[in-house]
Amino acid sequence: xxxxxxxxxxxxxxxxxxxxxxxxxxxxxxxxxxxxxxxxxxxxxxxxxxxxxxxxxxxxxxxxxxxxxxxxxxxxxxxxxxxxxxxxxxxxxxxxxxxxxxxxxxxxxxxxxxxxxxxxxxxxxxxxxxxxxxxxxxxxxxxxxxxxxxxxxxxxxxxxxxxxxxxxxxxxxxxxxxxxxxxxxxxxxxxxxxxxxxxxxxxxxxxxxxxxxxxxxxxxxxxxxxxxxxxxxxxxxxxxxxxxxxxxxxxxxxxxxxxxxxxxxxxxxxxxxxxxxxxxxxxxxxxxxxxxxxxxxxxxxxxxxxxxxxxxxxxxxxxxxxxxxxxxxxxxxxxxxxxxxxxxxxxxxxxxxxxxxxxxxxxxxxxxxxxxxxxxxxxxxxxxxxxxxxxxxxxxxxxxxxxxxxxxxxxxxxxxxxxxxxxxxxxxxxxxxxxxxxxxxxxxxxxxxxxxxxxxxxx
RNA sequence: GCGGUCGUAGCUCAGUUGGUUAGAGCACUGGUUUGUGGUGCCGGGGGUCGUGGGUUCGAGCCCCAUCGUCCGCCCCA
Numbered sequence: 192x193x194x195x196x197x198x199x200x201x202x203x204x205x206x207x208x209x210x211x212x213x214x215x216x217x218x219x220x221x222x223x224x225x226x227x228x229x230x231x232x233x234x235x236x237x238x239x240x241x242x243x244x245x246x247x248x249x250x251x252x253x254x255x256x257x258x259x260x261x262x263x264x265x266x267x268x269x270x271x272x273x274x275x276x277x278x279x280x281x282x283x284x285x286x287x288x289x290x291x292x293x294x295x296x297x298x299x300x301x302x303x304x305x306x307x308x309x310x311x312x313x314x315x316x317x318x319x320x321x322x323x324x325x326x327x328x329x330x331x332x333x334x335x336x337x338x339x340x341x342x343x344x345x346x347x348x349x350x351x352x353x354x355x356x357x358x359x360x361x362x363x364x365x366x367x368x369x370x371x372x373x374x375x376x377x378x379x380x381x382x383x384x385x386x387x388x389x390x391x392x393x394x395x396x397x398x399x400x401x402x403x404x405x406x407x408x409x410x411x412x413x414x415x416x417x418x419x420x421x422x423x424x425x426x427x428x429x430x431x432x433x434x435x436x437x438x439x440x441x442x443x444x445x446x447x448x449x450x451x452x453x454x455x456x457x458x459x460x461x462x463x464x465x466x467x468x469x470x471x472x473x474x475x476x477x478x479x480x481x482x483x484x485x486x487x488x489x490x491x492x493x494x495x496x497x498x499x500x501x502x503x504x505x506x507x508x509x510x511x512x513x514x515x516x517x518x519x520x521x522x523x524x525x526x527x528x529x530x531x532x533x534x535x536x537x538x539x540x541x542x543x544x545x546x547x548x549x550x551x552x553x554x555x556x557x558x559x560x561x562x563x564x565x566x567x568x569x570x571x572x573x574x575x576x577x578x579x580x581x582x583x584x585x586x587x588x589x590x591x592x593x594x595x596x597x598x599x600x601x602x603x604x605x606x607x608x609x610x611x612x613x614x615x616x617x618x619x620x621x622x623x624x625x626x627x628x629x630x631x632x633x634x635x636x637x638x639x640x641x642x643x644x645x646x647x648x649x650x
Numbered sequence: 651g652c653g654g655u656c657g658u659a660g661c662u663c664a665g666u667u668g669g670u671u672a673g674a675g676c677a678c679u680g681g682u683u684u685g686u687g688g689u690g691c692c693g694g695g696g697g698u699c700g701u702g703g704g705u706u707c708g709a710g711c712c713c714c715a716u717c718g719u720c721c722g723c724c725c726c727a
Contacts, residue, residue, distance in 0.1 A: 197660090201718085251725065254651095296727090324727090329651095331721065338727065401725095514727080538727055567685070602687035617685060631687070 202328070202336025213552050214543060217368065218321055221341055221537055224364040225319040228356055230343045233318045235300040238291045245292075247299050247524065249493075255326045257336075258289040293325040297342045298521070298534065305346055306525040314347030321539075333510070333541060344534030346521070351464060354498045354517065355471035357535045358482065361502055361513060366478035368542065369551035372505040373512075374481045378488040379465050380495050380516070382448065385458020386434055386486075389451070390427040399423070400489030403435055407487070411436070434486060441469065441484040448486075464497055481505075494518040500535060507545045512538045561648055562612040564591040565601040571616045578614075578626075578641060587648045605631055614644065 199205065206214060222232070238259055245253050265288040294300050297320045305316060321341045330336055343360065345353050361375050387396040398421040402414050409417070414435070415428055423431075434451060437444050445462060452458030465484060472482070490499050497517035504512055515535030522530045546552055564579060566572045572594040582589035590610070592601045598615075605613045615627040615636075625638040628647070639647065 198718095249725095255726090326726080328726075330719095334727075340727070511727080536727075541727080565686080597684090598686050600687095604687085606687040613686080615686070619685090627685090629686070634687085636686085 200336065202330035202334075204335065204337070209557070212557055213546070214539070216552065217539055217542055217546070218341065220367050221364045221539075222319070222321070224360055224367065225343050227363075228317075228360055230317045230319040230345075233301075233304065233320055234322055235294065235297070235304055235320070237293060237323075239294055239300055239303065241286070241290050241292045243303050244295055244299060248295060252295065255328050256295050257293040257325045257327050258285065259291040259293065261288055261290060294322075295326060296324050297322060297340045297536075298344070301342070301344055302521045302532075303525055305530070306522050306527045309527065315345050315353075316347055317343070317345045319343040333544070335540070339539050341537040341539050342534055343536075344532055346530055346532035349531045351467045351498070352471050353533050354464075354468045355475065357500065357515065357533065358468075358472055358480070359475050359477065361500070361535065362477045362480035364537070365480070365502070365512075365542075368546060369549075369553075370504060370506065370545070371479055372481075373479065374483050374503050374505060376483050376485040376488045376501045376503065377465065377468070378485055378499050379461035380497055380499060381457045381461030381464065382452070382486065383461075383489060385452045385455035385461060386431070388455050388457065390423075390430050392423070392427065395422065397493060399431075403431070403487045404489035406435060437486055441482065444484050444486070461497075468498060490514055490516060494521060496520075498533065504545050507548050509541055509545055512541045512545060514538075557609070559588065560590050560608060560610045561588045562590075562614060562644075563601070563605045563608075563610045564589065564614045564616060565598060565605075566591070566594050567598070567617045569594050571618075571621065574621050575616050581641065581645065582648065585645050585649060587645070612648070 225232075241256075241258060244256055248255070301318065301320065304318075305312065319342060321339060323337050323339050325337050328334065328336060343357070358375055358377070365373055383400050384393065384396055387393045387399055392399070399418070402417040402421065405417070406414050411432075415432075418428060418431070419425075434448075437447055439447070445466065448458075448462055452462065469482075485501075488499060488501050490501065495516040496519040499516035500514055501511045502513035503510075513536060515533070517531065517533035519531045520529060521532050522528075562582065564575045566575050572591070575591055579589055579591045592604060602613065604610075611631055613629045613631060615629060617627075620626055623638070625640060626644055627636055628639045628644060629636040
């Protein structure tokens with residue numbers, strides 16, 4: 192057998208026991224909140240049909256989809272193809288050798304699910320989904336080829352109550368995870384459309400939003416430079432600049448916007464949506480979240496049509512830890528028109544890093560085995576097995592170290608697994624019927640009866 | 651797709667203008683009054699120096715290529 196190097200593909204990760212416990216803590220906390228608001232969990236397959244995914248994420252997105260090679264002799268089919276230096280040769284080849292692909296996000300599979308199961312689901316349909324997705328991207332800091340998305344969406348309801356509730360979900364989940372200072376930024380795509388209309392370049396809305404979205408990162412000068420490069424003129428900047436730099440509280444911003452966008456029908460609609468969302472929100476109690484209307488918030492995705500969200504922690508230097516928005520007609524691509532939806536996503540990997548940096552993982556999430564039984568030989572092992580059984584029947588996490596190892600090795604095992612108690616069984620213990628119980632933190636050791644031990648472990 | 655960085659033991663890394671047998675810490679393992687860890691002491695195993703060429707009497711070190719890593723840009727979570 193050849194000696195294969197033990198490595199994993201670029202941009203993928205192993206999760207060890209400690210990390211898994213903490214990841215599950217994050218997922219469980221979020222799941223609980225989703226459930227509280229009526230969202231139900233679904234899962235979709237790792238692979239979708241390639242045609243389900245292609246064309247949904249733009250040309251660049253298509254290239255980042257991991258394709259799965261067909262089984263069998265796919266070369267046979269491909270042989271009919273004339274291989275030339277033509278640049279679209281691989282485009283022609285692809286459908287012949289691949290008809291499946293790994294999911295690229297959870298939103299498109301969800302849209303596919305909704306259309307496919309439309310007769311079974313009740314509208315509005317609220318679902319959440321926590322599964323890995325894959326992108327053939329170049330990995331870098333905080334960016335992987337396999338990562339988890341944690342999404343909740345509702346389709347079939349255009350009520351802005353949904354938007355308000357998503358803000359509550361963010362607040363509750365992140366507060367429950369121990370975050371104390373974070374901002375949920377809100378904007379509306381229709382306001383951005385109104386602004387693009389105002390400068391007479393509605394077709395350039397994508398370039399405009401992509402540029403102003405970078406205000407945090409590259410500053411006003413950088414944004415202006417990029418806008419000029421994309422074909423905006425100085426007179427456009429003169430209109431945009433005061434909007435981008437709009438300050439004050441949410442109400443003041445809305446009032447200013449109201450007069451700026453007075454003549455824009457779509458802009459007014461956007462303002463109305465924000466106001467309605469805020470008025471719903473006024474009925475709920477938020478824990479830690481700050482809500483901020485941020486007109487520079489754009490989010491790259493083109494399918495958003497209404498409210499958009501992004502969550503940032505103010506306690507650590509970290510990009511967004513969540514985002515989402517409303518998209519009209521997500522299912523149109525699958526032949527079901529006019530179904531509106533709104534959804535959010537938690538960036539689990541980034542939340543993990545934040546919690547770790549702020550030391551917010553509770554120590555209780557690490558609780559593993561409570562007691563290890565150490566024995567000196569086979570006779571002691573036989574003597575210990577009924578005890579092991581009794582401990583587990585009493586719902587105490589217990590292990591027995593199989594006989595054959597030295598006491599030092601067994602103690603080391605307990606120590607490294609952070610097992611707080613060790614029961615030692617040797618000849619003396621078998622004769623007296625008392626166990627030697629060692630407290631691993633203090634090092635003290637006492638003789639104790641089996642009943643006493645169980646009582647102590649349950650205390 | 652573009653730019654930069656780094657590849658030496660399982661891991662983190664030293665390694666002098668190119669010069670004997672390539673080192674350390676951690677990890678693993680054995681011993682240390684044969685019934686006790688975290689925390690003493692002594693020992694041991696483990697490396698085609700990413701790969702392939704080149705220069706040289708001699709290459710971990712210099713040159714070229716290639717693969718991989720990490721970090722930026724574009725884009726994105």
